[in-house]
Amino acid sequence: MGKRVGIETSIAAAEAVKMANVDVVAAYPITPQTHIVEHLSEFVADGVLDAEFVPVESEHSAMSVCCGSSAVGARTFTCTSSQGLALMNEIVFIASALRLPIVMILANRSLSSPLSIWNDHTDVMSVRDVGWIQLFTENAQEVFDHVFFAFRVAEDPKVSFPVMVNVDGFILTHVIEPVEFWDQEQVDRYLPEFKPVHRLHPDNPTTMGAFAMPGLFAETKKAQDEALKSTMPVILKAWKEMGEMVGRHYHPVEGYQTEGAETLILTMGSMGETASIAVDRLRAQGKPVGQLKIRLWRPFPFKEFREAAKGAKHIIVLDRAISYSGPGGPVASEIRAALYGEKDMPIVTNFIAGLAGRDVTPGDFINMYDQTIDMAKGNVRQEDYIFYGVRE
Amino acid sequence: MVKSEKELGWKDLEVGCDVKEPGNGSQYRTGDWRSVRPVWDKTKCIKCGVCYIFCPDAAIKKDEEGYFEADLYYCKGCGICAHECVTGCITMVEEEE
Known part of the structure; x- marks a missing residue:
């Protein structure tokens, strides 16, 4: 070693x-x-x-x-x-x-x-x-x-x-x-x-x-x-x-606190660690939240992703890029597509955040979670994507 | 090439679609592109070879008597030979078939 x-x-x-x-x-x-x-x-x-x-x-x-x-x-x-x-x-x-x-x-x-x-x-x-x-x-x-x-x-x-x-x-x-x-x-x-x-x-x-x-x-x-x-x-x-x-085990899709999670926060890259802190805090409040990280983006791991997403009611997707006027950020679009036709398809809420170095804190992930749960209660059709934390 | 381009399936292709047979571009019938064809008037031709030199596709060859003619497998009918011909002996005529 x-x-x-x-x-x-x-x-x-x-x-x-x-x-x-x-x-x-x-x-x-x-x-x-x-x-x-x-x-x-x-x-x-x-x-x-x-x-x-x-x-x-x-x-x-x-x-x-x-x-x-x-x-x-x-x-x-x-x-x-x-x-x-x-x-x-x-x-x-x-x-x-x-x-x-x-x-x-x-x-x-x-x-x-x-x-x-x-x-x-x-x-x-x-x-x-x-x-x-x-x-x-x-x-x-x-x-x-x-x-x-x-x-x-x-x-x-x-x-x-x-x-x-x-x-x-x-x-x-x-x-x-x-x-x-x-x-x-x-x-x-x-x-x-x-x-x-x-x-x-x-x-x-x-x-x-x-x-x-x-x-x-x-x-x-x-x-x-x-x-x-x-x-x-x-x-x-x-x-x-x-x-x-070397004792470090990597997978195409990696989960954190997914056991019994009704909501999954999905990230790619370094913000995964920030999201994990948010997940820990939400879990400490008794909220059934977990996390998915897409490590392998291409070839897209459909099988592993669908398996990992099974049982979730909501998936919060963090996108750090924009598809202007499109169906959502690039990650959320693919996540929605990968879930299409699956049994008990979770609702995908897409936040665009962390653009060009803007910080995304654990508190921001908690806010995204709260917003997602509120929207779900309201039972209205969600926006395809939401710019998070943008000043009016 | 064992199979022609239109017979090749995706499983037949080499990794990265490499071409393993050097010079197989010669199998490509660019004559299909032609709408006009060069015709030489041997009474005016002085066998100077300017058409042969200018042809961008090396599609002009010499016959036994030393006159020039187009290889219609490759000739695209661009008309450069007719344009460059010193005596004006080449006419581009419509392909009718």
Whole structure:
């Protein structure tokens, strides 16, 4: 077992990428992801990490370099946020369609305008449908663990998809937390050598990224969708083996105080810990409240979610992004869709909160709970989504 | 290619839809796009090869006598050959079939 240290989440993430013995890092600095790649560039400059650090001129180039290096069989890492992700967007689609197992940490941040460097989930929700494996982390330890997990899953021959690890900007990237490191021997055991299922190599010529006519395109997309859906067993096995090795057990959907809960508060990312405090306080008042956290966002864990939601009367969904004039925040829309047609479908109340770094306290979650119960008593059709705590 | 594009099912595709057979773009019949076709007037043609050089699809070939003609499997009927022809011997005629 490795040592337990107090360390900034970003630095811990960079240490994990180093321990994963990455071959290529291509990234462009953008707040709040900067510490991660800065630290990696130091490792390379100091000669403690034998990797190519490619200081590209934009995020569009960063993801392009990543596609190239991954395609020749190099273990590849990048990191971005917000506008940076938006700029690399077209290549993000290509990475998954070409089945290139790139690992990205997305330090979640809002998008302009107004200009904001602070944390919410606007960036990740803009790439919901790019076909990457996407997961959320709640604290520094989870970020550290999931760097290894991400490479392991991405590069598994049955997967070969890029993986995006979402880390809340500032709230998580810039805090110092206790992290239990893995031993290098554990990392090497957990993460085998990268043996690409397909690669560009002169001995075996192949074309990646050819074009497809209308007569073939739908087949290529069906193949991609089926391949992504079939990654679930590998994902579950990677978590199971990590649990056996380091004693931390992760799941696609995780519950807290769900026993007998009539209302579930659903979160993704670092606000899960705040919601847990609220759940404890409500439980102390005798209120039947529990919590669900979606860790795995893509492929969406329908089975695990429906199982976890069974028996609940209300689900309060916190959304940290907006679907302007749409059916609700992106998470709530999916939760409602996942529940549609289920027996005794719970009522989903959707709060948009925590935009661009606005604090959401345990008290706010308690208010959301009270509001939800009041609305349920009133027996009126709810708003599809409610902006929480916005001044008139 | 074992199967033509329209026979391939999603399970037949390589990971990432890689193309394992180099140069299989040559199987793609771009001649389907054509609405007009270049026709050479051999009485005016001086066999200079300007049409051959300018064809963006390398769809012009030489016959046994040294005259040029379009490979209609690939010729898209863009008309660049007719535009560039020094003697004006190429006419674009409507495809009627």
